[in-house]
Structures are given as C-alpha cells and as structure tokens.
Amino acid sequence: MKYFLDTEFNGFGGELLSLALVSEHGDALYLVIDPPADIEPWVAENVMPIMYSVPDRTEITFCTMDAAPQEIADFFGNSSGGVPYIITDWPDDVRYLCQAVITGPGMMAPIARMQFDVVRVDAYPTTLPGAVQHNALWDAYALRERLFPGSFESARP
Template identity: 45%
Template structure:
C-alpha cells in the first residue's frame, strides 16, 4: 500500500511537531502530535501551531512522547507487509526515519519500509490543502493531487 506522508516541524532543521500518514485507499489514517519544542520559530508559532489540532473527529491530538509516537507508528504499519511511504519534501522522510529511532542502537519494531521522494510540479499545500500547515490535511492533499496527477 502507498502512504502519503507529511510532517510539521519547528523551522528549517527543527524538531518534529506532528506527522501524518494517509493511505492511498481506505480511511485508516495516522496522525500524531508531539510536545511543542521551545523556543518556537516565530513563523511556526503563527502558521503551524494554531492548526495542529484542526483535524476531523476520531483523531487524537493530545501530544504524545517520541517513544509513544514511534510505537504507535509501528503498530499502524504492522499489518502492511510492503508499505511505500511517499513524500514531496526530504525533511518529511528524514523526520519519519528519525522518529523510528527509540534509543541507542534501538528502533521501533517496523518491518521493511520503502520511501519515495516525489516531485510534484503544480502541487502547493497552501493552495490545495483544506487546512494548510496541518500534516494530516497536507498529506490528504498530496494524496489527492498525486492520484489525479497520475491518471
């Protein structure tokens, strides 16, 4: 199954704040929010933080620890033997992989994962996402755009 990935983070090279995976088919989505870093980048404080909890009912927006987030992510992917994670920005993949590291020499119990960095000419979360700078809505927008673009 293909999953579309988006993250929100605290400015260039900053800490992960939220992560979403949206499957190509079905409605089982993954969305987590981590505790806010301090200090917050001013742009992030204005354009991202107000929208972290702006998700449909059924998605828990309570911040979870990195360890809990990694465990929940591994559990979410456990039923898929060949997940392909697609992202349109390199930091999304880097932050996803960093989240899987749970300790020195340890990682969340995931199976084999494949990643694809996709170039998406014409895609703009600011123009297409229902709630720009919210990882869940942005991942949905990327999925919808890629599904229509590939046809």
C-alpha cells in the same frame, strides 16, 4: 500498502511537532508531539494555530518522542498491507519519520522494512473541503488527493 506522509517541525532542522501518515484506504495516524518551549516565529504564526484543525472523525494522538516509535509501528502493523510504501513531497519528511522510529543507539521500532518515494509536486491548491496548508494531516491528505484524485471522497476519514 501506500502511505502518504507529511510533517511539521519547528523551523529548518528544528524539533518535530507533528507527523501524519494517511493510507491509500484513508486510515490515518496523526501524531502531535509535545512542543518545545521556544517556537520559531513563522511556525508560531502559521503552524501552531492550525495544528488541531483535522477532518471530522479523525483522532489526534498526543505523544512524546519516546512514544512515537511504537505508535508508528502499531499503525503500520494494523494496516495489513505488506511493506509500507511511503510517499511524500519533501526529503525532510523522510528524515523526520526515520528519526521518529529510532528508539536508541542501533535500535528502532519493530518495523521490518519501509520504502520511500519523494515526489516533488505541489499538493495545494486542493479541492479538499476544510483543508488547511501547513497542517501535517491535511497536507498528507492533499498529497494523496493530488496523486490519486478522488481518493479523499472514496475513503473519507
């Protein structure tokens, strides 16, 4: 099954703030991680104010980094679509997802296999009503819509 991934983080190389996975069918996982004490100024101005702006009927999962691996594994496990094929528009998103599923030295969440595809495409501007750039969930939906036009309306959350 295809999943569209986006993340937001606290400046270049900073801590993960949010992670969104949207399936090709419209199911979504939106994790908001406990923020660090010091937020980078650009992130404080452009990401934090819109972090909770999500489509109707979308649930935000608030968690720690310790809980993230199981949340992600459960989401993939609940989408009975075989090997997760994860599409994103930036390499850092892959890195943050991979870090999020690591549970300790040599250990990870119970995910047998993942495939990744980094597609360099601008997801914005988008025609999605209510979409806000730099919100991981909206950015994942916008990427899905850009690569598969009409997918948002056909499987609205």
